[in-house]
Amino acid sequence: DSGVTQTPKHLITATGQRVTLRCSPRSGDLSVYWYQQSLDQGLQFLIQYYNGEERAKGNILERFSAQQFPDLHSELNLSSLELGDSALYFCASSVAPVTEAFFGQGTRLTVV
Amino acid sequence: EDQVTQSPEALRLQEGESSSLNCSYTVSGLRGLFWYRQDPGKGPEFLFTLYSAGEEKEKERLKATLTKKESFLHITAPKPEDSATYLCVALLNTGNQFYFGTGTSLTVIP
Numbered sequence: 384d385s386g387v388t389q390t391p392k393h394l395i396t397a398t399g400q401r402v403t404l405r406c407s408p409r410s411g412d413l414s415v416y417w418y419q420q421s422l423d424q425g426l427q428f429l430i431q432y433y434n435g436e437e438r439a440k441g442n443i444l445e446r447f448s449a450q451q452f453p454d455l456h457s458e459l460n461l462s463s464l465e466l467g468d469s470a471l472y473f474c475a476s477s478v479a480p481v482t483e484a485f486f487g488q489g490t491r492l493t494v495v
Numbered sequence: 496e497d498q499v500t501q502s503p504e505a506l507r508l509q510e511g512e513s514s515s516l517n518c519s520y521t522v523s524g525l526r527g528l529f530w531y532r533q534d535p536g537k538g539p540e541f542l543f544t545l546y547s548a549g550e551e552k553e554k555e556r557l558k559a560t561l562t563k564k565e566s567f568l569h570i571t572a573p574k575p576e577d578s579a580t581y582l583c584v585a586l587l588n589t590g591n592q593f594y595f596g597t598g599t600s601l602t603v604i605p
Contacts, residue, residue: 385538425597426539426582439591473538480591483529486538 386410387487389474395493401462404490408455408476414438415457416475416484417449426473432457433480464494497522499585501596508573508603516568516599518583526589528566530559531582533598539582542568573603 386409396402408415417429428441432451443449446464451457461468471491475484500519508514520528527546531539543552545561552559556577558569568581583596 385540387538426595428593428595431591471536475538481526481586483527483541483544485541486531488538489536491536 385485385487387474387476387485389472389487389490391490392488393491393493395495396464398464398466398494400464400494401460402464402492404459404461404472404474404492406457406459406474406476406487408457408474409485412476412478412485413455414477414480414484415451415455416477417443417457417459418473418475418486419470420473420489421467421470429459431480438480461492466494468492469494497585497587497592497594499583499594499596501581501583501599503599504597505600506602508570508601510574510603510605511572513569513571513573515570516581516601518566518568518596519564520566520583520585520594521564522585522587522594524588525585527586528561529584529586530566530568531584532579533582534579542581570601573601575603575605577601578603 388407413434415432418426429443431439449459471489473489475486477484502517530542533539543559548563580598585594
């Protein structure tokens with residue numbers, strides 16, 4: 384157990400809908416990262432937060448947004464969902480941006 | 496161009512047959528290099544961090560090493576439970592640029 388908690392574990396929704404994925408980082412970690420992993424694909428970096436502020440942005444679609452709250456948990460919002468958004472979404476956390484990150488078990492999103 | 500390349504893409508070993516996985520990186524300003532293990536459908540599991548050339552880390556049957564251009568993950572006498580995809584990740588000095596390798600899929604046959 385990495386100490387990073389993601390909810391829900393599974394999510395099935397229809398095209399055009401909006402969902403929110405939640406991540407609770409390890410105790411003491413200030414950085415949160417979101418990644419997308421499509422079937423048999425590598426991890427794609429979406430976005431990074433550090434202590435509530437956006438620090439880096441990767442290939443995140445405009446339909447996606449995220450935030451990190453004062454209690455350091457983070458949410459990833461996915462809207463106007465398309466079939467191609469079906470994937471595993473991972474959250475990771477680290478003490479600082481330059482240290483190793485620990486991953487949660489992911490949320491499997493299926494868009495039908 | 497900054498990039499991380501892992502080889503081989505896939506590796507099949509007999510149980511007990513030692514081997515090495517390679518991670519070659521061409522990035523400007525490497526801050527650290529991480530190794531992760533990922534099982535299908537699961538989140539990557541952190542294994543090692545290497546910060547400077549010449550550094551080595553060991554954990555059970557795994558040993559990671561770092562040079563100025565590449566990193567190796569040596570697997571000694573592997574067991575079937577070592578079967579997984581092994582990921583190499585380079586972190587730049589900026590602290591906000593990660594480069595993921597595409598991974599090596601390891602299968603250890605009993």
